[in-house]
Amino acid sequence: NADTAMYKAKKAGRNNFQIYTHALNAALTERVTLEYNLRQAIELEEFILHYQPKVDFTTGKVCGAEALIRWQPEGQDLISPLKFITIAEETGLIETIGEWVIATACYKAKALQQKTGQYVPIAVNVSPRQFRQSNLANTIKKILAVTQLDPSYLELEITENTLIDDSSKFIETLHSLKKIGVKLAIDDFGTGYSSLAYLKDFPIDRLKIDKVFVSSIEEDPKNKAILKAIVVLGKSLGIAVIAEGVETQYQYDYLKSIDCDQLQGYYYSKPLPEQQFEQLLLNQIES
Ligand code: C2E
Ligand code: MG
Ligand code: MG
Ligand code: MG
Numbered sequence: 001n002a003d004t005a006m007y008k009a010k011k012a013g014r015n016n017f018q019i020y021t022h023a024l025n026a027a028l029t030e031r032v033t034l035e036y037n038l039r040q041a042i043e044l045e046e047f048i049l050h051y052q053p054k055v056d057f058t059t060g061k062v063c064g065a066e067a068l069i070r071w072q073p074e075g076q077d078l079i080s081p082l083k084f085i086t087i088a089e090e091t092g093l094i095e096t097i098g099e100w101v102i103a104t105a106c107y108k109a110k111a112l113q114q115k116t117g118q119y120v121p122i123a124v125n126v127s128p129r130q131f132r133q134s135n136l137a138n139t140i141k142k143i144l145a146v147t148q149l150d151p152s153y154l155e156l157e158i159t160e161n162t163l164i165d166d167s168s169k170f171i172e173t174l175h176s177l178k179k180i181g182v183k184l185a186i187d188d189f190g191t192g193y194s195s196l197a198y199l200k201d202f203p204i205d206r207l208k209i210d211k212v213f214v215s216s217i218e219e220d221p222k223n224k225a226i227l228k229a230i231v232v233l234g235k236s237l238g239i240a241v242i243a244e245g246v247e248t249q250y251q252y253d254y255l256k257s258i259d260c261d262q263l264q265g266y267y268y269s270k271p272l273p274e275q276q277f278e279q280l281l282l283n284q285i286e287s
Helices: 002-044 085-091 094-116 128-132 136-147 168-180 211-215 222-237 249-257 274-286
Strands: 047-056 062-071 122-125 154-159 183-189 206-209 240-243
Touching: 002 085, 002 094, 047 094, 047 274, 062 094, 062 274, 085 094, 085 128, 094 122, 094 128, 094 136, 094 154, 094 274, 122 183, 128 136, 128 154, 128 168, 136 168, 168 183, 206 211, 206 222, 211 222, 211 249, 222 240, 222 249
Parallel strands: 062 122, 122 154, 154 183, 183 206, 206 240
Antiparallel strands: 047 062
């Protein structure tokens, strides 16, 4: 009867609420712990960068690299950026971590030029919050001065979601960066929420086609059409196009056939520890 039903519902509701608060507490505790550990990681300098080669389709040679952060707590396995970048962004810790990434990548790029005689641009990921930092352009300028790296060998990868913010401050930052001479790439192109208008309004040097389009071309032929359209778009705007997440010969062949400029993906190499990336550049001179 209705009374029993009401009683049952109330009881279930209360239980659900308890389960809910329990889960919430657990999630909160986990976040607080992660934030605490991240702060420690900054103090202890537990981050490292791996470098994933970018390859030119025409020459078949390594023409750059993307620096990708990993967290290496002492005595433990590497932790993926997917596990901590979001919380670093939410807590603002990304500003400190991001500055470390840029400085380390610039220092490495310069060292690689000196050791290997090869001049390849190194790209770093810059998250939306980091990009909105009031002093980003100045920070980068200082880092370039200290490391003596030619600005054109530093590339910033930002996502379309960063570009949704079209405040005057944001546009000012974009233009200051351009004035400094660093390159700008749109990461995960095709998956964000902004309009294409920024391609004509902003000084963009490279489009990085997101791996979702590349990984499923075999199953879904529509993705081939999308890849082709992006390559044509880039060509007609004079913007270089690189495909991310290239893993198979089939994907490689298709991208080459449509005249894509560059590739990045396991097909050629996973992200490498710095020594291995350096060796790759050295081997390339000999071949
Ligand atoms: P992203 O910038 O789009 O970087 C590409 C990701 O795809 C990397 O994952 C890379 O290891 C992975 N990848 C490359 N080739 C292949 C492939 O052939 N197949 C597959 N399945 N994956 C491939 P990773 O290193 O785990 O980084 C994930 C994301 O974390 C990055 O995506 C980027 O958004 C963020 N991230 C990494 N390092 C940094 C950093 O220093 N700062 C910030 N703000 N974000 C970072
Ligand atoms: Mg990236
Ligand atoms: Mg990407
Ligand atoms: Mg990404």
